[in-house]
Amino acid sequence: MRRSSVNHPRRQGNPIPQRTYQPRKGEGLLPGARARQDVIAALDVGSTKVCVLVAELSEESEVDITGYGVAPSHGMRRGVVVDVEGTVRAICEAVEKAEHMADVRVRSVTLGVAGTHVQSFNNRGVIAIAREDKDITEEDVARALEAARVLTIPPDRDIIHVRPREFIVDGFDGIRDPVGMVGNRLEVEANIVTGSTTSIENILRCVARADLEVEGTVLSGLASGEAVLHPAERELGVVVADIGGGTTDVAIFDRGGLWHAAVIPVGGDHITNDLAVGLRTPLAQAEKVKIQDGVALVDLAPADEFVEIPDVGGSRTHRVGKRALAEIIQPRVEEIFDLIVKEIKKSGREGMLPGGIVVTGGTALLRGLDEVGQYETGLPVRVGYPQGQAGLADLVRNPGCSCAVGLVHFAAQNLLAKEEAGAAEPLSGLFAGIFGKVKNWFKQSY
Structure with missing residues (x-):
């Protein structure tokens, strides 16, 4: 098989980051009858952050979140790997945080798949x-x-x-x-x-280099819908728009199932870039201003309030009105919703989605975003929060965790299906092809 041309840290004397946490001695069983192999984990590798959730299934088969880890993502752009080593390090950091909190060793994950290639x-x-x-x-x-x-x-x-x-x-x-x-x-x-195939194989290799196996892959938009939608919305027809950093995952549901899926190459990072250019300030400062003082609708911004913005060099600051911030933010938010409308038209469900649009993802917390969406699309818009989990639910009840929570639910469904079947099902489709190649590549490389 053809060897990968990617530069590997092990071959160059730069070791792959290792997860150092080990479970305590005697951790073999959880309280009750369930074995530790019943612990499930989800991995959401985004353009701005990597999120890992660890969960257990209760005796009533309910999802109980026991571990949460997040790390900045520097190796992804628009859902595609652009820096292998940076992505591996971010995955290792997030996984180790979740392991410490859950007090278990994570060996396999359910992985979210996204990106403009979808x-x-x-x-x-x-x-x-x-x-x-x-x-x-x-x-x-x-x-x-x-x-x-x-x-x-x-x-x-x-x-x-x-x-x-x-x-x-x-x-x-x-x-x-x-x-x-x-x-x-x-x-x-x-x-x-x-x-x-290339984009998926690259992210699978990053996961494998972080010493993790992949139990399954789920489309990120589908996972977000699993976390934030009510059953009635799926039946009536609804759009889920997970507005992340580099992309917006769009999933249209109707009659209880997935009808159409797409990934829009615009997200919250574009708002940050607009602010950095318009305010002549570093990206880090622009992100901070967006989170603390940003408003998506100009009419909601107070005309008599101002923010001190440092210049690019950091030596001086200048005052900017909050209304001026909103005047930069609103056009980009309008563009995102215009692109969502194009996907609705492409799906053939225009005028047949009474459930409206459920926006989630970190950018959904931007004040006034739902009002802009309603004006641009003519549909009802609400912000979706993850639901249907116990344990550390307060930590993940955030739109930015919707995809990871949905992945946990899919992992739980898969585990229960395997238990009912009495044995693990063989890998098929995507895994039989790509993941098999990745495992063979590792055997030959190391």
Whole structure:
């Protein structure tokens, strides 16, 4: 197999950062009957921060957050790895913080996948029910979904998700679960999400170099929706917009499932850059001003309040009105919502999303952002906070943690499914291809 041309710290005498934490002796079992291997972890590698959550499943199968770690991300840009070593160090730092808090050793994670390379489209799978009884089984559903995967995609892309939108039995549509029904022909309308093989392989290598295994991958927008949406919103039709640092993850849900997904190459960092240029101040100071004094809507900014802004050199300061800050911020926020509207039109669901838009991500905390969104889109807009978890819920009840919380929920669902099946299912799709290559690469390299 072709060796990677990436410069590796081990080969150059610069050691890979090692996680130093070890669980206490005798930590084999949690209180109760659950074993330590039932601990689950989520890893969200963003453009501005890396977030890790550790959780346990209670006896009632509820998610109990036990560990939380976050670290600045310096190796990602728009969801794509641009600095391998920087990304590995950020992952190690965040994981070690979560390990200390949870008092466990994290060995595997469920990973969020995002970036401007992500694309979404729809396809149909059709199979015949040839048995005499015509009963539709779970195996038939799996065959229909597999048939939906049979399509031509470029060799540099891999399928991340195949999510059923609806099933059709003998021409009757709108069916969510056809198992147990009778029919001659089963069809599935599926949403297929693909990503760049290279981009996904790079982030998987970073995770592997941080001494972690990947249990599964989940589209970041889908994970955010899992954390912030109410069931009724999924049914009616709703948009989730996770506004991160470098990108905005858009996921459109309807009839209970994923209908369309996209990644917009504009996020909170662009607001920060606008402020840095407009105020002639360093990026770090612009970010601080955005968080402390920024308002997304000019009408909400007081005209008689001012902020002291240091110059680029730091030797002098100048006063800027808070209204002037809002005049810089609002156009970029309007652009983000205009791009969200374009994705809604592209999905074909324009005028059919009464649930409106749920904005989440760190930038969603910008005051007045929801009001700008309502004006620009004509849809109801609310800020989404993670829900459905216990334990350290107060630490992660923040829009910036929505993706990580959603990943934990997906990891919990996967663990419960494995327990019900009695054994771990083999890797398929994305993992069978990319992650297998990564493991082989590590074996050959070290």
